[in-house]
Amino acid sequence: MAYIAQHTDMLRVMVDHQKYLSDQQHPGEAIRQYRSLAAVETYDPHIILDMPISKVELVHGLFEALITWPRVDLQNAPFIKNRMDAARTFRFLLDLQATGIVKLSDKGRFCEGRRGCFNPYLGELGDRGDRGYRSERKERRRRNNDDEDDLNNNKGDEDGEDGEKKREFYIPPEPSTDEAEIFGTTISSGINFSKYDHIPVKVSGIDPPAAFQKFEDAKLRDIIAANVTKSGYKLATPIQKVAIPVITAGRDLMACAQTGSGKTASFLLPILTKLLDDATDLEIGKPQAVIVSPTRELAIQIYHEARKFSYESYLKISILYGGTSVKYQNESIMMGCHVLIGTPGRLLDFVERAFITFDDTRFLVMDEADRMLDMGFSESMRKIVNHCTMRAEHQTLMFSATFPEEIQRMAGEFLNNYVFVTIGVVGGACSDVKQTIYEATKFNKRSKLMEMLKESADGTIVFVETKRGADFLASYLSETEIPTTSIHGDRLQSQREQALRDFKSGRMKILIATSVASRGLDIKNVKHVVNYDMPRVIDDYVHRIGRTGRVGNNGRATSFFDVEHDSAIATDLVKILEGSEQQVPDFLRALDRGYGGGGASQFGGYDVRGSGNALKDVCAVEEDQDWA
Numbered sequence: 001m002a003y004i005a006q007h008t009d010m011l012r013v014m015v016d017h018q019k020y021l022s023d024q025q026h027p028g029e030a031i032r033q034y035r036s037l038a039a040v041e042t043y044d045p046h047i048i049l050d051m052p053i054s055k056v057e058l059v060h061g062l063f064e065a066l067i068t069w070p071r072v073d074l075q076n077a078p079f080i081k082n083r084m085d086a087a088r089t090f091r092f093l094l095d096l097q098a099t100g101i102v103k104l105s106d107k108g109r110f111c112e113g114r115r116g117c118f119n120p121y122l123g124e125l126g127d128r129g130d131r132g133y134r135s136e137r138k139e140r141r142r143r144n145n146d147d148e149d150d151l152n153n154n155k156g157d158e159d160g161e162d163g164e165k166k167r168e169f170y171i172p173p174e175p176s177t178d179e180a181e182i183f184g185t186t187i188s189s190g191i192n193f194s195k196y197d198h199i200p201v202k203v204s205g206i207d208p209p210a211a212f213q214k215f216e217d218a219k220l221r222d223i224i225a226a227n228v229t230k231s232g233y234k235l236a237t238p239i240q241k242v243a244i245p246v247i248t249a250g251r252d253l254m255a256c257a258q259t260g261s262g263k264t265a266s267f268l269l270p271i272l273t274k275l276l277d278d279a280t281d282l283e284i285g286k287p288q289a290v291i292v293s294p295t296r297e298l299a300i301q302i303y304h305e306a307r308k309f310s311y312e313s314y315l316k317i318s319i320l321y322g323g324t325s326v327k328y329q330n331e332s333i334m335m336g337c338h339v340l341i342g343t344p345g346r347l348l349d350f351v352e353r354a355f356i357t358f359d360d361t362r363f364l365v366m367d368e369a370d371r372m373l374d375m376g377f378s379e380s381m382r383k384i385v386n387h388c389t390m391r392a393e394h395q396t397l398m399f400s401a402t403f404p405e406e407i408q409r410m411a412g413e414f415l416n417n418y419v420f421v422t423i424g425v426v427g428g429a430c431s432d433v434k435q436t437i438y439e440a441t442k443f444n445k446r447s448k449l450m451e452m453l454k455e456s457a458d459g460t461i462v463f464v465e466t467k468r469g470a471d472f473l474a475s476y477l478s479e480t481e482i483p484t485t486s487i488h489g490d491r492l493q494s495q496r497e498q499a500l501r502d503f504k505s506g507r508m509k510i511l512i513a514t515s516v517a518s519r520g521l522d523i524k525n526v527k528h529v530v531n532y533d534m535p536r537v538i539d540d541y542v543h544r545i546g547r548t549g550r551v552g553n554n555g556r557a558t559s560f561f562d563v564e565h566d567s568a569i570a571t572d573l574v575k576i577l578e579g580s581e582q583q584v585p586d587f588l589r590a591l592d593r594g595y596g597g598g599g600a601s602q603f604g605g606y607d608v609r610g611s612g613n614a615l616k617d618v619c620a621v622e623e624d625q626d627w628a
């Protein structure tokens with residue numbers, strides 16, 4: 001890779017300006033200041049000696065190189081010792097390029113190898129100038145507000161154009177190394193587990209690999225299989241039976257299965273097995289599997305699951321998510337990781353800082369894939385999937401309980417000759433959850449909620465629409481002496497994690513939550529989900545009520561339906577209730593316009609690739625189930 005240095009005088013002038021890399025001042029400003037000081041000619045490296053030694057060496061080496069040689073190959077430059085140096089150097093060169101001092105060669109993409117990580121992606125920002133620099137920082141700040149609550153329609157709650165929030169330098173607690181704790185998170189399967197055998201399973205795509213029936217036939221690595229046993233899994237769930245062989249065979253996958261049916265293990269078990277079976281050298285900053293999730297708490301949960309299933313193997317698992325100290329997370333990334341789990345904002349931030357590249361990424365997983373490809377996240381996902389460092393041969397795996405058809409079509413762009421798997425009705429609610437819908441208004445909701453909580457409050461999640469609403473209801477309930485906590489996007493990350501810990505441990509009986517807690521969270525003993533405010537889209541309803549009634553256990557969900565506000569989802573809700581064998585109240589039936597708004601077709605109940613990809617039963621019991 002060649003970088004062409006010009007105007008060496010200017011470089012000489014800049015070298016003695018220690019502010020250059022002080023992070024306080026943008027290089028463009030430094031350069032502009034020094035343009036007016038044309039008289040300065042002497043290059044004195046000692047002036048920068050009060051900088052940290054690594055920066056001194058870096059700056060020194062870089063300037064020596066640029067001044068001494070007109071064309072510089074930085075790939076093997078001795079002064080670039082690590083990834084951080086390389087990132088700084090590249091950024092520095094881009095800034096110099098923006099001011100016309102150096103020109104980066106067209107071939108100057110990025111270096112392979114231990115030290116190389118010049119991020120070509122940043123190249124697009126080459127001529128951004130100061131304003132660009134500031135807006136990039138803004139963008140980075142925005143990304144740190146990285147998850148569901150920051151992207152959904154909580155607009156009424158946002159403060160400031162940046163969505164600027166209270167900040168903290170949060171260092172999350174170290175994960176437990178105690179075996180009992182590591183394996184203690186699993187929800188024990190419930191009395192309805194055997195009903196899974198009766199759920200129709202359909203698979204489409206060219207030559208889909210055959211499903212297995214017992215974990216012993218899943219070809220899992222011994223150490224992984226031992227961890228499955230320690231987790232208390234005796235029988236595989238339908239999605240596990242079908243998805244594990246697909247992933248093991250090296251195929252891309254789009255999989256849709258109901259909430260709480262074991263999708264996480266469906267992708268973790270084969271990935272971990274393959275990373276052990278076809279082991280390749282681990283390189284710092286080059287994860288071999290990348291798993292993205294829409295919320296920080298879900299990322300944390302997947303991280304713990306991955307640690308559990310890889311327990312006692314040499315595989316390293318790491319996590320990146322917003323609201324935490326970048327320095328801390330970078331230090332843990334610097335130890336290397338086979339599997340990296342993250343929220344897209346923080347992950348992209350690390351990619352753009354060149355701390356992470358996808359050169360070695362063999363698996364890219366999108367959990368809650370329909371959300372990841374929906375508005376708000378889709379742009380980030382495109383950047384990740386199409387990133388210039390992305391390894392050409394990688395498998396893309398998508399999982400969710402809901403998959404609207406238009407998202408399914410978009411998802412197809414990211415997949416290659418994929419297998420499409422559906423378990424049960426795509427987008428359907430889990431029938432183990434008893435759903436009750438009450439007609440309510442904003443004036444009587446609170447008293448109805450209080451009545452219910454007086455009967456039983458233990459293990460209740462109450463979903464509300466806005467962050468402010470969550471704060472308000474949590475304070476109100478706390479005054480009534482029912483131990484209540486809350487989770488939403490305006491709380492500090494430390495508070496969010498504490499809230500979940502308190503709720504999980506039972507110290508707090510009630511969790512008031514916005515949609516940040518609606519997807520994926522797997523919490524033992526959630527007995528009751530209350531939709532204090534109905535969600536605006538039916539998929540959110542399906543995910544919210546899926547926080548209970550998991551893995552064959554019974555659950556209960558109560559929703560307050562305000563005819564004035566919630567009528568738009570009435571038709572979809574009726575479909576969901578009917579599809580999961582629940583009673584439809586008369587007032588709701590009267591609102592149902594019956595045009596099939598939420599039928600299987602909207603929820604992607606067939607393979608959008610059309611002919612040649614018809615869904616085939618693989619182990620269906622009820623063969624005549626209506627799929628159209």
Ligand SMILES: Nc1ncnc2c1ncn2[C@@H]1O[C@H](COP(=O)(O)OP(=O)(O)OP(=O)(O)O)[C@@H](O)[C@H]1O
Pocket residue numbers: 185186187188189232233234235236237240257258259260261262263264265400401519520521522546550551
């Ligand atoms: N084969 C199994 N046997 C017993 N328990 C299982 C099995 N597979 C998964 N589980 C447990 O079931 C619970 C739900 O699993 P998981 O969180 O993966 O569901 P999910 O399908 O991803 O749900 P969601 O759609 O809500 O994200 C977890 O506690 C998990 O440990």
